[in-house]
Amino acid sequence: MQPYAIKAAQQRASTELDCPAATGNVVTKKETEESQTTGWYEYPHRSEFTVDVSGCGKLKSYLVGCDWRQKGCEAGPVPTADGAQSVHPLASELEPEAVRAAQQRGSAQLGCPAATAQVTRKEAIEEGQATGWYDPPHRALYTVEVAGCDKKVSYLVSCDSQVKGCATGGLQEAPAGAPNPLAEKMQPDAIKAAQLRGSTELQCATTTADVTRQEAIEESQTTGWYQPPYRSLYTVNVAGCGARKTYLVACDSKRNSCATGSAAH
Numbered sequence: 001m002q003p004y005a006i007k008a009a010q011q012r013a014s015t016e017l018d019c020p021a022a023t024g025n026v027v028t029k030k031e032t033e034e035s036q037t038t039g040w041y042e043y044p045h046r047s048e049f050t051v052d053v054s055g056c057g058k059l060k061s062y063l064v065g066c067d068w069r070q071k072g073c074e075a076g077p078v079p080t081a082d083g084a085q086s087v088h089p090l091a092s093e094l095e096p097e098a099v100r101a102a103q104q105r106g107s108a109q110l111g112c113p114a115a116t117a118q119v120t121r122k123e124a125i126e127e128g129q130a131t132g133w134y135d136p137p138h139r140a141l142y143t144v145e146v147a148g149c150d151k152k153v154s155y156l157v158s159c160d161s162q163v164k165g166c167a168t169g170g171l172q173e174a175p176a177g178a179p180n181p182l183a184e185k186m187q188p189d190a191i192k193a194a195q196l197r198g199s200t201e202l203q204c205a206t207t208t209a210d211v212t213r214q215e216a217i218e219e220s221q222t223t224g225w226y227q228p229p230y231r232s233l234y235t236v237n238v239a240g241c242g243a244r245k246t247y248l249v250a251c252d253s254k255r256n257s258c259a260t261g262s263a264a265h
Contacts, residue, residue, distance in 0.1 A: 001066040001073065002026055005049040008073035009062040013053035022055030030203075051075070088124030091140040094159040094166070095119060098142040101166035102155045106146025115148030125250050125261040138162045141233065141248055141261065156233050158217050158250060167217045167231065183214040183232045186251040186258070190214075190234040193258035194247045198238030207240030230254050 006024040013022045028050040049064040066073040103117040121143040142157040159166040191209045198207050213235040234249040251258040 001047050001068050004073045005064040005066050006051055008064050008075045009051035009053050012075040013060050017055055017058045017060060019056035022053050024051045024053045026051055090124045090137050091122040094140045094161060095122060097166045098144060098157040098159050101168050102144035102146050102157050105168045106153055109153055110148055110151045112149035115146050117144050117146045119144050123248055123261045125259045156215050158231060182216040182229050186232045186253060187211060187214060189258045190236060190249040190251050193260050194236035194238050194249050197260045198245050201245055202240055202243045204241035207238050210237045212237060
């Protein structure tokens with residue numbers, strides 16, 4: 001798949017660098033082990049490359065994921081040195097809606113119409129890739145602080161570009177207060193999703209996971225009838241082989257699925 005990976009990186013770089021003659025060079029490459037769920041061993045069919053592309057006096061690096069079954073590759077940004085990823089355009093695009101949703105809830109909760117909101121963290125959530133083709137993110141998560149009238153409250157805000165809406169939840173540590181039934185129900189799936197990604201990124205088959213925060217998200221009430229929560233958020237630490245990673249995990253009980261994103265500030 002290496003020629004396909006280079007081609008995907010060069011195609012993206014030729015636009016971003018404004019250089020049609022840009023050339024690619026593979027820096028790292030590895031195969032991704034598949035989840036074994038059928039009882040039969042499934043050989044790897046996905047691989048990951050780091051590709052440097054240079055041209056016209058400029059250089060850019062890409063993380064390229066390939067699937068040989070589909071004969072396709074997708075190039076994306078490379079994580080920075082401290083493990084944080086650059087802000088995805090989707091997180092910036094949906095940020096005004098997240099701020100507005102948090103401000104509306106905060107103004108009511110604090111009893112302060114003049115309350116102001118500030119985003120302290122934002123992260124686009126990578127969806128589970130089940131088709132063999134790259135499915136770009138459509139959900140983003142935010143931590144938003146709302147302050148006014150000498151009071152302050154923090155919210156977790158989940159926005160979805162496909163449904164054009166944001167839902168807010170109170171920012172609460174896992175040990176505090178009574179556990180939410182939905183958050184408790186989906187927690188095993190959140191741990192499994194975080195461990196699956198962590199095992200790959202840490203290159204460690206035996207990892208442990210620790211949930212440090214869990215929160216059910218209250219949905220926007222637009223029908224006049226109360227819609228109970230069906231989405232929950234988690235912060236999960238995954239450790240193994242002398243390394244550690246922290247993930248934001250978003251679970252959806254309607255879809256019975258969880259998606260992970262790096263917990264970048």
